Amino acid sequence: MMKQAFLILCTGVFISTSPCLTGQEPGRDPLMEQFHAISSHDLLNWAATLSSPEFNGRMTGSPGFVKATTWVAENLEKWGIKPAGDEGTYFQWFDHGYNEVHNLGGLSLHIPIKGGDTIIKQYRFPDGYFPGMNSGSGEVTAEVVFVGYGVTAPELDYDDYAGVDVQGKIVMFCRDVPYKDSRNPEYSKWVKYCYHHYKLDNAVKHGAAGMIYIDGLHANPNISYHPGFVWCGIGDEVLNDLFAGQKHTYREIMGKIDQSFKPHSFPTGKMMTIRASTTWHEGKACNVLGMIPGTDPGLKDEWVVVGAHLDAVGNCGVLLPGALDNASGCVDIMGAARAMAAAGIPLKRSVLFAFFGGEETGLVGSGLVARKLKQEGKKVAAYINLDMVGNGTGFHLAGGSTWPEVFKHFEAANEKYLHRSMGSSEVRSHYGRPRSDAAHFEKAGIPTLSLYTTRPVKPVYYHLPGDDVHSLTPEIMEDAAKLLLLSLTGIANEE
């Protein structure tokens, strides 16, 4: 009996901290030592580095982005995390061009006055217009033609371009599609028409010379590039000016289209000028991948994957620092990764730390990682996604209610050590365009949880110049890294 009891005791210690293996004296708990060593100060400093002008907004494929990948990889190496990219490196490469935006460009309205003269109204950045991140370079002056959603869907008997001539004109249209219920299977008929790429390509196909996109006033690089085709984003001020004197307001018209599924396109009779100064560069970008190998002969080929996108939306003539979106998620993972490596406790399963490129341009890097894991037949016990995890006082785990066996590790760590509010929700199927890196892992059938911070205490500057380190709350980032450290260790060591 005594012998058996001793064995059980020893196994227990071995699993939780294994002082025998790491050569530390009994009684010490390296995991908790590293837990307490995670500091908001470090995390905030790293976020400041990633958000600094040196990395120029980390647009996927740009020199600033590549610099950021090198910086992350150098840290992983310093902390003893092994490379898991191409050919023994930390980098997993893919083709990815990028657009260099030289300045803010401009948008103006030509207002005719008595006597044949014209007044030019210049709109201001960022409240009047936002430069097109993948805009071609040049200047176009033309009449603006309103084309609803900018969709041509013959099989749905819907064409915003029917009956209007847009040749050489500036087209104006809205994001999304008239069908709104993305949880209804019917939406799948419309989904291909809600991609920004499609809408821009369709405008070019119809011979438009430029476009103004009703897509909110923020940077959007998830769209096609056509040399010479210039565009920018607009908001209410431009809408009000262009719909002034028309029979209906913009919102009345969109309401009608949504109700009847009948387009309502027309030439506005108003002239505008769009200016953009950009250079397109072909090239390559990469994910950064690091790992801690598992030690259990039966489980080490199973993976626990944690990922965050390292890219942001670049520089539009003004730096878009991408601190909350998503330096925050990256440094949370870095904090957990450093602590996990330093604790040195054996993990049954292998843990993969992924820093994706190409999220903002269409979830490119995460798609590559998910595809490769599948191709190589790797079993993935769980995927944890972090995007915008750095402003607030609480946590939410999307997918936590669908995957309670994964969520329980987060709940246990929170209840025992962190005491934050923590919510969870189910993965709800929808037929819309995927909007997060998590989508690729979910689609592959992997238990997928997305960690978010809730109860924001600072304003959120989504894809705007204001998304700098001052918009972060470092205390929640420290707790996010601590939460990850314990949860990832728990999942990796689950029997």
Ligand SMILES: [Zn+2]
């Ligand atoms: Zn993001």
